[in-house]
Amino acid sequence: MSVLAIIPAAGSGLRMGGATPKQFLSLEGVPIFVHTLRKFAASDAIDEIFLGVRPEDMDRAAKEITTEHFSKQVRLVAGGTSRQETVVRCLNEAPPGTEIVAVHDAVRPFVELALIRQVVDAARQDGAAILAIPSVDTVKKVERQIISGTIPRERIVLAQTPQAFRYTILRQAFDRALAEGFYGTDESSLVEHEGHEVRVLMGSDKNIKITKPSDLPLARLYIAQERDHMREGV
Numbered sequence: 001m002s003v004l005a006i007i008p009a010a011g012s013g014l015r016m017g018g019a020t021p022k023q024f025l026s027l028e029g030v031p032i033f034v035h036t037l038r039k040f041a042a043s044d045a046i047d048e049i050f051l052g053v054r055p056e057d058m059d060r061a062a063k064e065i066t067t068e069h070f071s072k073q074v075r076l077v078a079g080g081t082s083r084q085e086t087v088v089r090c091l092n093e094a095p096p097g098t099e100i101v102a103v104h105d106a107v108r109p110f111v112e113l114a115l116i117r118q119v120v121d122a123a124r125q126d127g128a129a130i131l132a133i134p135s136v137d138t139v140k141k142v143e144r145q146i147i148s149g150t151i152p153r154e155r156i157v158l159a160q161t162p163q164a165f166r167y168t169i170l171r172q173a174f175d176r177a178l179a180e181g182f183y184g185t186d187e188s189s190l191v192e193h194e195g196h197e198v199r200v201l202m203g204s205d206k207n208i209k210i211t212k213p214s215d216l217p218l219a220r221l222y223i224a225q226e227r228d229h230m231r232e233g234v
Contacts, residue, residue: 006087
């Protein structure tokens with residue numbers, strides 16, 4: 001029984017403010033999504049990787065993947081107009097015998113291998129699991145620019161990826177969402193909508209999602225730190 005990683009990378013990345021989708025932006029000379037793929041290719045918890053990209057980006061993504069010579073197969077899948085559509089297109093191509101599906105943001109390149117293993121193992125045991133970190137800020141409910149309530153921080157976590165699920169659970173969640181016209185902001189919201197419990201594991205402050213220009217300096221710092229750790233380990 002295999003574990004499939006789905007990396008949706010079909011967004012336009014408009015918050016970066018440029019013409020290049022954020023997943024294709026260069027980080028130390030390599031597109032961000034390639035840094036992410038390196039982590040999943042190096043993980044012994046993952047058997048196969050699907051990268052969902054816009055049809056117009058298939059050729060450029062294929063060139064980057066060919067250059068890397070990944071130890072695991074990375075299959076390109078034409079993505080849709082939304083994250084949900086991109087993931088379901090990848091899910092539709094899942095090979096027979098897929099037991100666990102782990103979905104990860106293409107622009108979270110600093111996920112630790114240990115966390116990938118932990119969330120996959122938790123999904124195998126409990127059916128559904130995500131990474132998350134506690135909120136350190138006070139969270140307010142706002143309506144028309146007026147505070148309508150304060151949510152206790154101990155009840156709030158900030159969801160990260162990867163989010164991992166048994167294939168059958170995720171398949172059922174997507175099927176129900178399609179039938180009901182339900183759209184979620186992440187895969188766990190679809191599984192929650194289906195009525196299945198989702199286990200929460202402690203994520204990492206370094207597991208950032210690169211979405212705006214101000215994230216790039218921190219990303220470069222983390223790249224430098226990873227390079228230093230690799231040197232120390234040699």
